[in-house]
Amino acid sequence: MADVKSGDIVVPGEQLCVIEELSPSYGTYEQDGIVYAAAPGAVSMDLKLRSISVLGTDGKMKIALPVMDDILIGEVTNAYEQRAEISVVRRNDEDFHSGLVGEIHISNVTRRFVKSMQDVMRTTDIIRAKAINTHEIPTKLSVVGPELGVILAKCSKCGNPLTLTTNNNMFCLRCENRESREVASDYGQQFGLEARPDLAPRRRSYDRDSYDQRDDHRGGGRYDNRSRGGDRRSDGGRGDRERQNDRRRRD
Numbered sequence: 513m514a515d516v517k518s519g520d521i522v523v524p525g526e527q528l529c530v531i532e533e534l535s536p537s538y539g540t541y542e543q544d545g546i547v548y549a550a551a552p553g554a555v556s557m558d559l560k561l562r563s564i565s566v567l568g569t570d571g572k573m574k575i576a577l578p579v580m581d582d583i584l585i586g587e588v589t590n591a592y593e594q595r596a597e598i599s600v601v602r603r604n605d606e607d608f609h610s611g612l613v614g615e616i617h618i619s620n621v622t623r624r625f626v627k628s629m630q631d632v633m634r635t636t637d638i639i640r641a642k643a644i645n646t647h648e649i650p651t652k653l654s655v656v657g658p659e660l661g662v663i664l665a666k667c668s669k670c671g672n673p674l675t676l677t678t679n680n681n682m683f684c685l686r687c688e689n690r691e692s693r694e695v696a697s698d699y700g701q702q703f704g705l706e707a708r709p710d711l712a713p714r715r716r717s718y719d720r721d722s723y724d725q726r727d728d729h730r731g732g733g734r735y736d737n738r739s740r741g742g743d744r745r746s747d748g749g750r751g752d753r754e755r756q757n758d759r760r761r762r763d
Contacts, residue, residue, distance in 0.1 A: 518557045522549040528564055539566030541577045541647045550577055550649065577612070578603060578643040578651045585663070586614060588637040591629045594618045598639065598653060613650055616641065620654035622694055632680075632694035638664040640696050661696040664703050676700060677712040 516528050526549045528540060536542045537558075539551045549555075553566040578584060578600075585602040598614040601607065621632050633639060633655075639662050641653035655661045665674045667684040668691060674682035676699045682691045690713065693699075700706070 516555045518555055520555045521553070522555055522566060523552050524549055528555065534562055534564040536577075536647045537563040537565035539568075540564060541649050543648055577647045577649065578614075579646040580643055582643040583640065584614060584643060584651070584653065585638065585640050588633050588635050588639060589613070591634050593628050593630075596629045596633055597650075598641065600651070614641065614643070614653040615650040616653045616655060620644065620652070620656060622656060626694075631692060633662055634665070634668060634691075634693075636666055637662050637693065655694060655696075658697045661699070662693040663696050663699055664705075665691070665693050665695075667691070673700070673703065673705060675705060675711065676707045678707075678709050679712075681712060683708065683711045 516522060516526075522528065528534075528547045528549060531542055531545045531547060534547065534557065536547045539549065539553060540547050541550045542548075547564060549566050551566055551568070553568045556565045556567050558564075583604055584598075584600045586598040586600040588596050589599050590597040595618060596616045598616060600612040600614050616629075616633075618626055618629055621629070626632055639655060640660050641655050642657070642660060643651050644654045645652045665682060666672065667674055667687060667689050669689045670684060670687045672684050672686040674691060674693070675685055676695060677683050680692050680695055682693055682695075684690075
């Protein structure tokens with residue numbers, strides 16, 4: 513049976529029961545088949561629903577841990593090579609004051625190859641993510657999808673908010689620094705930032721006239737070599753040996 517009973521005072525991380533006995537509800541989470549307290553308070557069991565929760569000292573329900581597909585907003589507190597840690601502040605458009613930390617693995621950022629999390633998000637970035645597990649600590653997050661990703665980023669050099677140009681390219685209007693992020697489709701909009709595609713990095717285009725001039729300056733390319741080869745042959749393209757034979761016949 514459960515390790516605790518209704519009314520018992522518990523602290524975060526304290527074991528309550530196994531998942532086969534009671535399902536986790538508000539203020540609890542499950543890990544490896546065991547239900548733990550996620551917040552301090554009093555145990556409350558509902559034997560009819562076969563669930564267990566933790567109430568606050570005021571008798572109110574504690575905020576439940578996120579469930580799969582919850583939309584969370586938070587700040588990147590640490591960005592490592594293969595993962596990032598997020599301090600969650602909003603859940604499904606409601607403030608979330610629980611100190612919950614989520615985690616994003618590099619495989620849950622984008623479908624394209626990414627070498628490092630630093631290439632797609634950095635410390636202090638504000639992101640919108642989706643929970644991909646239920647009632648677990650840490651909450652696993654994903655930003656795969658057009659509406660998910662970084663919604664506000666600051667320049668790593670001067671701290672000014674970055675402006676989106678095109679294709680995840682960011683530009684700092686203050687120091688002209690360029691960076692990249694994996695952004696949401698509405699990046700910056702709720703913070704009053706407008707996209708500036710006119711500031712996108714310029715691609716170097718092929719200029720044939722410049723290429724030909726550069727060839728002339730270097731002494732010619734394959735076309736010049738071909739011309740020089742033709743100059744060595746005169747009289748309709750005949751070689752030196754043919755001209756010598758002509759002179760012998762005339763003598």
